[in-house]
Amino acid sequence: MIVIDVGMPLLNGLEAGLRLKEIMPSAKIIFLTMNDDPDLAVNAMRSGASGYLLKRSAAAELIHAIHLSLKGKSYVTPQIARGMEKSFINNPNPKGRAKALTPRQREVVQLLAEGKSMKEVASVLNVTPRTVAFHKYRVMDELNLQSNAELIQFAIKSRILVT
16 A cells, blocks of 8 residues: 655655556545645646545544555545546547656756756766766657746646646
């Protein structure tokens, strides 16, 4: 059982959740966050989460979600469930361009979109600035992005950068 937030330093919670599910497929992941964006909750559940709750939810709700998760069921706080239904109805089969990115490319894009310099990103990821530049420009080329501003917009729209 892993309780995680959507907003985290270095790697956003959705990415962390995806990686955790790859490493430990049987892990149950519950998002406990302040972010009440229904689209984000849909993305979390599509990525294999067992639950999505808001930090303003009662502690008993988290305990209930954990119990359901351990029984193989899912739980979404009622505060955003209706919005998730609308999100799913509006976009039942998402085909985001971000899916084409490698995990390392997603990390680089996220850190750059957060405002870190290539040197800072290199330090965080324990690679050279040249490697960061390689990933950045490869992503920009593949997605036909012309500027850093477009890269940031892409990161936001693709939920790589969770605001």
